[in-house]
Amino acid sequence: MFRSAILPALALAVMLSGCDRSGDESPQETKAEASEAAKPGEIDRSHAGDLMPAANLADPEGTVLNLGALQGRPVLLNLWATWCAPCVKEMPQLDQMAADYGEELNVVTVSQDMGDPAKITAFFKKNDINSLPPWIDPQLSLGEGIGASTLPVTVMYDRTGQEVWRVTGELDWSSDKARNAVQEVVDML
Numbered sequence: 183m184f185r186s187a188i189l190p191a192l193a194l195a196v197m198l199s200g201c202d203r204s205g206d207e208s209p210q211e212t213k214a215e216a217s218e219a220a221k222p223g224e225i226d227r228s229h230a231g232d233l234m235p236a237a238n239l240a241d242p243e244g245t246v247l248n249l250g251a252l253q254g255r256p257v258l259l260n261l262w263a264t265w266c267a268p269c270v271k272e273m274p275q276l277d278q279m280a281a282d283y284g285e286e287l288n289v290v291t292v293s294q295d296m297g298d299p300a301k302i303t304a305f306f307k308k309n310d311i312n313s314l315p316p317w318i319d320p321q322l323s324l325g326e327g328i329g330a331s332t333l334p335v336t337v338m339y340d341r342t343g344q345e346v347w348r349v350t351g352e353l354d355w356s357s358d359k360a361r362n363a364v365q366e367v368v369d370m371l
Contacts, residue, residue, distance in 0.1 A: 220349075220350070222350055223349065223350075223353050225347045225348075229329070229345050229347075230344075230346055231345060232328075232344070232345040234250075234257065234259070234337075234339045234343040234345070235249065235324060235328060236249065237323060237324045239290075239317040239319060239320075239324075240317070240318050241299075241318065242318065247317060250343070252288050252343075254341055255287060255341060256364075256368050256370070257288040257290055258279070258287060258289045258364060259337045259338075260272070260289070260292065260334060260335070261319070261324060261325055261330055261334060262293060262294065262333060262334045263293060263294045263333055264295050268333075268352035272336075273291065273305075273309060273311055274309060274310070274311065275354065275355035276355055278355075278356065279361075281312075281313040286368050290314075290315075291317065292317045292318065292319050293316065293318045294322060294325060294333060302316045303316055328348075331350075332350060335348065335350050336349045338363070338364065338367050339367075341370070346366075346370075
């Protein structure tokens with residue numbers, strides 16, 4: 183019982199080490215620590231083949247999404263928070279990507295914010311995020327499940343739920359580099 187209560191707290195502490203959550207509520211810059219295989223903001227293929235973790239996400243209204251139900255289409259999974267400056271910067275780009283790809287790609291952004299889920303809804307409304315559902319990781323277990331040590335982190339999964347690549351730290355999702363990497367996975371049979 184104690185272990186199940188402490189694991190989400192430890193996972194949150196690890197993520198907070200990237201985007202520091204001090205008293206200031208304004209978004210903060212990330213001190214990203216990417217894997218040894220890639221620099222922050224670079225595509226990292228060192229985890230290729232890892233399976234997407236089984237996790238249930240929720241939206242602010244309580245609707246539940248099981249990540250396993252997304253197999254069949256590629257999934258671009260992004261962990262972010264409203265208090266993380268690089269995360270905030272990426273959200274409109276990810277929203278545009280979701281709009282551009284439509285049914286070809288599941289773009290799933292998962293808030294790692296704690297507290298009132300209404301702040302996620304307010305963030306989406308304030309920033310005109312219309313193509314992404316406001317998913318929340320209520321147990322903060324997804325970061326641990328993918329081995330994330332900072333925010334933002336984005337993982338690209340193929341149609342079978344296997345990781346193809348990931349990016350730790352900020353990436354310009356509107357860039358040719360990002361779009362080509364995504365398109366490569368969308369085109370995979």
